[in-house]
Amino acid sequence: MLNYxxxxxxxxxxxxxxxxxxxxxxxxxxxxxASLSPGNYTIQFKINNTVLTNAVVNFKINKPxxxxxxxxxxxxxxxxxxxxxxxxxxxxxxIKKNKLITEKMTLENELNKxxxxxxxxxxxxxxxxxxxxxxxxxxFINDKKNASNYLSKFSKLTRMIxxxxxxxxxTIGEEIEALNLYLPLEQMRFEDDFDFEIxxxxxxxxxxxxxxPMLIQPYVENAIKHGLLHKxxxxxxxxxxxxxxxxxxxxxxxxxxGRKRSEQLNKIKDSRHxxxxxxxxKKRLEILNQSKNKPVAVIITDNYNEIGNAxxxxxxxxxxxx
Amino acid sequence: MYKxxxxxxxxxxxxxxxxxxxxxxxxxxxxxxxxxxxxxxxxIRKLNPDxxxxxxxxxxxxxxxxxxxxxxxxxxxSVVFTTAYNQYAIQAFKFSAIDYLLKPIEIADxxxxxxxxxxxxxxxxxxxxxxxxxxxTQQRKLAIYTTGSIKFIDINEILFFKADGAYTRIILNDxxxxxxxxxxxxxEDILAGTPFFFRSHKSFIVNINYITEYVRNxxxxxxxxxxxxxxxxxxxxxxxxxxxxxxxx
Numbered sequence: 001m002l003n004y005x006x007x008x009x010x011x012x013x014x015x016x017x018x019x020x021x022x023x024x025x026x027x028x029x030x031x032x033x034a035s036l037s038p039g040n041y042t043i044q045f046k047i048n049n050t051v052l053t054n055a056v057v058n059f060k061i062n063k064p065x066x067x068x069x070x071x072x073x074x075x076x077x078x079x080x081x082x083x084x085x086x087x088x089x090x091x092x093x094x095i096k097k098n099k100l101i102t103e104k105m106t107l108e109n110e111l112n113k114x115x116x117x118x119x120x121x122x123x124x125x126x127x128x129x130x131x132x133x134x135x136x137x138x139x140f141i142n143d144k145k146n147a148s149n150y151l152s153k154f155s156k157l158t159r160m161i162x163x164x165x166x167x168x169x170x171t172i173g174e175e176i177e178a179l180n181l182y183l184p185l186e187q188m189r190f191e192d193d194f195d196f197e198i199x200x201x202x203x204x205x206x207x208x209x210x211x212x213p214m215l216i217q218p219y220v221e222n223a224i225k226h227g228l229l230h231k232x233x234x235x236x237x238x239x240x241x242x243x244x245x246x247x248x249x250x251x252x253x254x255x256x257x258g259r260k261r262s263e264q265l266n267k268i269k270d271s272r273h274x275x276x277x278x279x280x281x282k283k284r285l286e287i288l289n290q291s292k293n294k295p296v297a298v299i300i301t302d303n304y305n306e307i308g309n310a311x312x313x314x315x316x317x318x319x320x321x322x
Numbered sequence: 323m324y325k326x327x328x329x330x331x332x333x334x335x336x337x338x339x340x341x342x343x344x345x346x347x348x349x350x351x352x353x354x355x356x357x358x359x360x361x362x363x364x365x366i367r368k369l370n371p372d373x374x375x376x377x378x379x380x381x382x383x384x385x386x387x388x389x390x391x392x393x394x395x396x397x398x399x400s401v402v403f404t405t406a407y408n409q410y411a412i413q414a415f416k417f418s419a420i421d422y423l424l425k426p427i428e429i430a431d432x433x434x435x436x437x438x439x440x441x442x443x444x445x446x447x448x449x450x451x452x453x454x455x456x457x458x459t460q461q462r463k464l465a466i467y468t469t470g471s472i473k474f475i476d477i478n479e480i481l482f483f484k485a486d487g488a489y490t491r492i493i494l495n496d497x498x499x500x501x502x503x504x505x506x507x508x509x510e511d512i513l514a515g516t517p518f519f520f521r522s523h524k525s526f527i528v529n530i531n532y533i534t535e536y537v538r539n540x541x542x543x544x545x546x547x548x549x550x551x552x553x554x555x556x557x558x559x560x561x562x563x564x565x566x567x568x569x570x571x
Contacts, residue, residue: 125406125407126379126406126407126408128407129406129407129424129425129426130332130335130406130425132425132426133332133334133335133338133406133425133426133427134332134334134335135426136338136425136426136427137334137335137337137338137341138334140337140338140341140342141337141338141341188334189332189334229381230381230382265381265382
């Protein structure tokens with residue numbers, strides 16, 4: 001720093017700002033300050049106790065970048081923003097979670113509702129009152145045997161339906177039993193021949209294989225109401241139960257007037273008339289399938305003979321067995 | 323002796339009605355029992371019955387379609403509808419004062435219907451039934467029993483019903499009044515599916531379309547056509563105000 005030969009043997013002292021004077025080591029040619037904090041500095045020198053007024057060094061040590069205002073501001077901003085983002089994210093997580101819970105609850109609700117509708121559809125008010133009317137008829141004509149048969153079948157069916165409504169699944173055997181109560185009651189309403197058969201493949205374990213209750217009955221009721229009721233002459237209904245690759249395949253075949261004709265007839269009849277069970281069924285399947293990864297599938301086929309006349313309808317239900 | 327035709331698709335139902343009529347209504351002879359509407363129409367044209375028992379829910383043609391086969395002048399027979407369950411038709415019957423029987427049939431109900439038929443004190447108005455079946459609820463005509471006649475009044479012309487003992491005063495928008503020989507409850511039931519009639523108080527059913535003001539003083543009342551005071555029970559107030567505001571939207 002001080003590089004004048006004539007001062008080589010002098011005592012040189014320096015002071016920083018207003019600190020005390022510090023003597024330098026003899027022959028020391030430079031001053032080094034390794035750990036000055038940021039700030040403004042003035043270094044004065046004196047040689048042999050004479051203060052050199054013309055040799056004042058002023059300098060400034062800048063704060064390191066991590067102490068600069070812009071850096072601090074940046075850090076604060078980054079922290080605030082990330083805090084906000086995290087907060088928002090947590091909230092959205094919560095909302096999502098709540099939404100899932102609500103969705104699940106609505107689904108359950110709907111399922112319960114559809115259970116109710118399916119009870120109602122089996123207990124179609126019209127079917128219910130007509131059954132009672134038939135019983136009254138037997139009583140009136142003093143046909144004790146038929147009156148009591150019909151009444152006990154009807155009560156058994158009502159009891160089964162009430163019991164089923166409590167359950168999420170029933171065995172295939174129970175569903176078949178319900179059909180075997182329901183169909184004879186419908187049979188007695190027809191004047192002409194109405195035959196039905198229920199065939200169960202050996203692949204099915206009637207006691208162990210389970211399905212949602214009252215899934216099949218509404219399709220059977222439809223086959224009667226829309227297909228067979230309009231048909232003149234002999235009416236046939238077959239219901240086949242089979243197990244293919246752990247799926248219950250139910251095939252309902254009627255030899256009725258077919259969907260097209262039935263629709264026309266109902267249109268003439270009453271535009272406001274809506275097939276209650278069809279609607280209820282559709283809704284029920286939608287809900288059932290939402291909560292299942294293996295859906296229940298329904299395929300409806302219109303049957304025609306070789307000259308193109310409708311010969312009935314086939315409904316195929318594929319229900320995954322669990 | 324009166325001649326009767328039964329039209330019902332179910333054999334057991336026909337058997338039952340035949341049996342009941344034979345046993346309890348000796349002055350009625352069943353001339354024909356038909357299993358569907360077309361054969362029923364033929365039988366009516368051929369046999370000229372005084373009375374027709376008609377089921378509503380039948381495959382092919384509904385019983386209600388019978389009216390399409392005959393002109394109003396051609397219908398010189400009475401009809402008693404029978405149904406197991408058809409809310410929609412029953413509502414229309416109530417509106418139009420048409421006789422109907424619910425299955426299973428109670429013998430007392432059958433006798434009451436036949437009593438009315440024998441007196442023939444009113445001709446059934448099938449034109450009104452037809453209108454009420456085809457129109458929406460907004461344009462219905464209501465059959466009102468008065469002493470000596472049945473009046474058919476467009477429900478849109480009714481301002482309000484007021485209980486008067488076992489009778490009901492019906493005030494119309496031309497400021498005339500009809501005294502009906504039925505209770506207020508009867509009309510509340512009949513109008514159950516009609517959205518603009520509201521039972522605001524134990525003595526009132528009001529047509530909310532005519533309410534012009536609700537006054538909070540004196541226990542609260544609604545003004546109909548600006549000057550009729552209609553009482554509103556405190557527990558009915560919220561529902562009424564809701565109905566009115568929904569209508570405004």
